[in-house]
Amino acid sequence: MRIAVIGAGYVGLVSGACFSDFGFEVVIVDKDKSRIARLEAGKIPIYEPGLEDLVARNRDAGRLSFTASLPAAMKRADAVFIAVGTPTRRGDGFADLTYVYAAADEIARCLAGPCVVVCKSTVPIGTNREVLRRIKAIRPDAAVDVASNPEFLREGSAIEDFKRPDRVVVGAESEQARAVMQSLYRPLSLNETPILFTGLETAELIKYAANAFLATKITFINEVADLCERVGANVQEVARGIGLDRRIGPKFLHAGPGYGGSCFPKDTLALVSTARSAGAPIRIVEAVVDVNEARKRAMAERVLAALDGDLSGKTVAVLGLTFKPNTDDMREAPSLVIVPALQAAGARIRAHDPEGMAEAAKLLDDVEWCDGPYHAAEGSDAIVVITEWDAYRALDVVRLKRLMKGDAFFDLRNIYKTAEMADRGFRHFGIGIGQPGIAEKVAEPLKSVAV
Known part of the structure; x- marks a missing residue:
């Protein structure tokens, strides 16, 4: 299978590198050409233990590559992961979905065949349905499905979390989306990782609730x-x-x-x-x-x-x-x-x-x-x-x-x-360490309490 990952930030880079280490062909795309140039030169833009070696190993094996061109990344892609930022929107606390929806619109214009669009970014309830609606509005003829696949990566131990997770959550409501996601995470079956399939809204809420x-x-x-x-x-x-x-x-x-x-x-x-x-x-x-x-x-x-x-x-x-x-x-x-x-x-x-x-x-x-x-x-x-x-x-x-x-x-x-x-x-x-003598002062009023 071939995977395209939109976003060479923390989630996209770690997820893409780990998928490539599973044996899949992965292309990571980012509009920041200087970031792509650094990655192609073997320079990792974030600090995460083990990531530099993981990226280098899979680049050398020909399974992982980087590009600033989304059409190039999506050629023959079976799944396209959206892994862009969703920062807090100023004024109201909601997640800013500007980058997610921009990615969805670009995907629609680049679609060349059947594809599952997977939202890896943390997004509010209803976002995946809106992603599908936007793609269909631009390309009503497209054979496209959506899936919600929230990440649960802890910075500092992200590679271990991806390869040996407590669980994988997938929101998918079509047989095609379920089949593609099942194939992508089949390498985890050796570890008997629970894969929880839910509806789209449930998967979105699981991430926030957790x-x-x-x-x-x-x-x-x-x-x-x-x-x-x-x-x-x-x-x-x-x-x-x-x-x-x-x-x-x-x-x-x-x-x-x-x-x-x-x-x-x-x-x-x-x-x-x-x-x-x-x-x-x-x-x-x-x-x-x-x-x-x-x-x-x-x-x-x-x-x-x-x-x-x-x-x-x-x-x-x-x-x-x-x-x-x-x-x-x-x-x-x-x-x-x-x-x-x-x-x-x-x-x-x-x-x-x-x-x-x-x-x-x-x-x-x-x-x-x-x-x-x-x-x-x-x-x-x-x-x-x-x-x-x-x-x-x-x-x-x-x-x-x-x-x-x-x-x-x-x-x-x-x-x-x-x-x-x-x-x-x-x-x-320290934090939460009571000083000597305090206990006696606290207990003093209790002496007058009748038992």
């Missing part, structure tokens, strides 16, 4: 973390205690500075907007969105409070800028809120990130970019760990303390233990 639920878990444990700090509990132990319940599970129960990235922020907003428009508002997700935005600001406020409410003339070392480790993606990263807030309070920022500094430099001003965590720590009054890169998990804290001017260590990912850091001269501020 991301909203995961975002809710993150937000829930973050609020529990705030409570832990007030009552003297430990959020890591609370998370383990509830995560051992198989109905809940341990994943996405790690307290931190709030979620970011390319999916959760825009998808929760899109689901909220869709639900309101349909007259069935989802209050839980609305609260998740509000709480998550407030949390990012609260992280900067706790740094300010611990440093006596004044950062004028103080230097803060920031470790980790991307929204998560193993990616260079800065979209909606907590650092984009935390760093400017610290600067507005008067702080001078020295920062390091193993992969994200080039992207961060496009979005953050007046930052001194450093060669490593120890370079960033030099002369700093405080260190703030925002992203839990492996490179920060075993730092020589004695060396850090010697390089610093101050002693405040804000561990927004709970990498280190408070007692151990105190032994090395730090004031350690």
